Amino acid sequence: MSGIVSEIKCKNCSAPLNMNPGEIVSTCRYCGYTAVVGADEPFQLEHSLILNNNNAASVENALRDWMREGFMKPGDLAKKSKILSLEVRYLPFWLVPIEAASTYEGVLERISPPSPRKGVINRDYDWLVLGRKGAQFPTRDYTVPDTGKIPFDFKRIDAGAKFLNSEMTSEEAVQHAREEVDVNQRFLAKQEIDQITSFNTNFKVNKPTYIHAPIWFITYEYKGRSYNALLDGSSGMVLRADIPQTDFKMI
Numbered sequence: 058m059s060g061i062v063s064e065i066k067c068k069n070c071s072a073p074l075n076m077n078p079g080e081i082v083s084t085c086r087y088c089g090y091t092a093v094v095g096a097d098e099p100f101q102l103e104h105s106l107i108l109n110n111n112n113a114a115s116v117e118n119a120l121r122d123w124m125r126e127g128f129m130k131p132g133d134l135a136k137k138s139k140i141l142s143l144e145v146r147y148l149p150f151w152l153v154p155i156e157a158a159s160t161y162e163g164v165l166e167r168i169s170p171p172s173p174r175k176g177v178i179n180r181d182y183d184w185l186v187l188g189r190k191g192a193q194f195p196t197r198d199y200t201v202p203d204t205g206k207i208p209f210d211f212k213r214i215d216a217g218a219k220f221l222n223s224e225m226t227s228e229e230a231v232q233h234a235r236e237e238v239d240v241n242q243r244f245l246a247k248q249e250i251d252q253i254t255s256f257n258t259n260f261k262v263n264k265p266t267y268i269h270a271p272i273w274f275i276t277y278e279y280k281g282r283s284y285n286a287l288l289d290g291s292s293g294m295v296l297r298a299d300i301p302q303t304d305f306k307m308i
């Protein structure tokens with residue numbers, strides 16, 4: 058596959074695809090056709106869009122509300138902060154439905170005498186995987202909203218918004234999801250026993266959904282330093298934001 062962006066064209070309408078290096082799932086801006094780059098068959102999975110319900114003003118308000126609440130923040134944070142940049146980006150996610158059944162054996166040591174235990178942990182997950190490699194995003198703090206989800210439609214995306222394509226296939230996303238679910242199942246087993254001697258998870262993976270969701274990226278300045286914040290464009294909730302360190306005086 059060539060790395061030259063301009064050579065990639067939509068298989069459906071021949072419009073040029075705006076792809077960045079590393080991106081492998083393309084969505085055509087003109088006809089909405091979604092495909093894995095280099096694959097001949099059309100995309101077989103559901104592609105959804107979460108609608109953005111916010112604008113620059115409402116996002117700034119939500120961030121200032123966040124600045125005002127909680128006692129770990131400087132008292133003048135909301136008043137003294139200046140917004141440096143604020144933009145909405147549509148990020149690619151894979152939502153992977155997984156049924157996991159983990160059998161474990163081990164030892165319960167928090168009682169005396171320690172006793173052997175075994176059990177099964179059954180859980181159903183809709184596990185979210187960000188389709189970008191090396192990007193930091195708090196996927197565990199983010200829930201894809203049930204409302205405001207529509208079949209993908211480029212016309213419903215804010216003009217000028219940054220649109221990011223997935224850098225991994227659905228197979229890679231499923232692999233990530235399996236590994237992360239396994240870690241989570243192990244964590245749940247650790248609530249039941251203290252030493253794990255054997256652990257095995259069986260997975261039943263259903264068809265993933267490919268989703269684009271609007272996330273607001275904000276940088277703000279406080280006392281000469283800049284900080285980052287992420288806000289969910291659907292709910293308007295702050296997902297994660299840096300808190301300036303206050304100088305706690307030892308009195």
Ligand SMILES: [Zn+2]
Pocket residue numbers: 067068069070071072085086087088089090
């Ligand atoms: Zn097209």
